[in-house]
Amino acid sequence: MPGIRGPSEYSQEPPRDPCLKVNAKEPFNAEPPRSALVSSYVTPVHLFYKRNHGPIPIVDHIENYSVAVTGLIDNPKMLFIKDIRSLPKYNVTATLQCAGNRRTAMSKVRNVRGVGWDVSAIGNAVWGGAKLADVLELLGIPKLTGFTTLGGSHVEFVSVDRCKEENGGPYKASIPLSQATNPDADVLLAYEMNGEVLTCHHHQRILNRDHGFPLRVVVPGVIGARSVKWLDSINLLAEECQEITKKEKVKEEKIKWNCIQAWIKEITKKEKVKEEKIKWNCIQAWIKVDSAANVQPENVESVWNLRGVLNTSWHRVLLRLGHSNL
Ligand SMILES: Nc1nc2c(c(=O)[nH]1)N[C@H]1C(S)=C(S)[C@@H](COP(=O)(O)O)O[C@H]1N2
Ligand SMILES: [Mo]
Numbered sequence: 001m002p003g004i005r006g007p008s009e010y011s012q013e014p015p016r017d018p019c020l021k022v023n024a025k026e027p028f029n030a031e032p033p034r035s036a037l038v039s040s041y042v043t044p045v046h047l048f049y050k051r052n053h054g055p056i057p058i059v060d061h062i063e064n065y066s067v068a069v070t071g072l073i074d075n076p077k078m079l080f081i082k083d084i085r086s087l088p089k090y091n092v093t094a095t096l097q098c099a100g101n102r103r104t105a106m107s108k109v110r111n112v113r114g115v116g117w118d119v120s121a122i123g124n125a126v127w128g129g130a131k132l133a134d135v136l137e138l139l140g141i142p143k144l145t146g147f148t149t150l151g152g153s154h155v156e157f158v159s160v161d162r163c164k165e166e167n168g169g170p171y172k173a174s175i176p177l178s179q180a181t182n183p184d185a186d187v188l189l190a191y192e193m194n195g196e197v198l199t200c201h202h203h204q205r206i207l208n209r210d211h212g213f214p215l216r217v218v219v220p221g222v223i224g225a226r227s228v229k230w231l232d233s234i235n236l237l238a239e240e241c242q243e244i245t246k247k248e249k250v251k252e253e254k255i256k257w258n259c260i261q262a263w264i265k266e267i268t269k270k271e272k273v274k275e276e277k278i279k280w281n282c283i284q285a286w287i288k289v290d291s292a293a294n295v296q297p298e299n300v301e302s303v304w305n306l307r308g309v310l311n312t313s314w315h316r317v318l319l320r321l322g323h324s325n326l
Helices: 082-083 103-106 132-138 261-270
Strands: 023-025 028-032 066-071 077-080 090-097 121-130 154-158 170-176 190-195 216-218 233-237 275-280 282-287 315-320
Touching: 028 282, 082 121, 082 190, 090 190, 090 216, 121 132, 132 190
Parallel strands: 066 233
Antiparallel strands: 023 028, 066 077, 090 121, 121 190, 154 170, 154 233, 190 216, 275 282, 282 315
């Protein structure tokens, strides 16, 4: 693990914003107040939810930091930050959401296992980095490939953090090679978040250890679990990796990757928010469809599961109206 290591205890955690609501201290899991999600289109880094399975890794020597690319690939290679930075840089605005978001609401139906999240384990960021499709091309795997010559069909991302749920082993997750090599899927090896630099360098401003410093994966459109932080190695596998979420048999949830707030605004504009008057000066509002007319389940009871994931039921919000003509 050149240049980066995963500590086994929590004495070297980064500082965090005191307004975050802490759902678990060690490992650190916290979400912002609800207002943070709608007060700006892009969620500020310090307010972005933090979802960890172990202590935050430590970078000792950024110049030694490298990512090993191994497995079912003809030419295994070490990639340095400079190799990744030499590729074209893309900024992708994408929403990350934890599969456990809104778990607390689910636990009200019946007990569930896992960190209790309110509604803010979701955030919208501008991720800057190289496209994984370009990185893999550099290593001899062409764009839009389903199988390597050695039979690799899944790309596994391995971190260095030591996770309780993995018995002290690293966090890992995989995606299909066809997705990884598709430039339109926008899978990134990201070194920036909201223009702040995840990479440690003397003239650079912010070290963002909570969100994957110095390099993380961002997989737009699927549950946050795929977006592995503190990337240590990339392995080409013949099968999907046995990762935390796979064991839990979590179904992938498609989410919009460019916007929370704009989406809400648009819905309001098109008056697709159904409103129900429940008190003189309150309305209850909720969102239940997307632009493709996919309808969310009406009640949390119908989506309850033991792990408390993927609570996609209508999120009802009570709005206080003050003086209004309603
Ligand atoms: N190495 C590593 N990557 C990880 C995790 C982790 O614990 N360790 N958590 C995953 C989960 S479950 C989510 S929802 C997202 C959260 O990313 P964030 O903490 O930057 O919001 O990171 C994913 N990547
Ligand atoms: Mo997650």
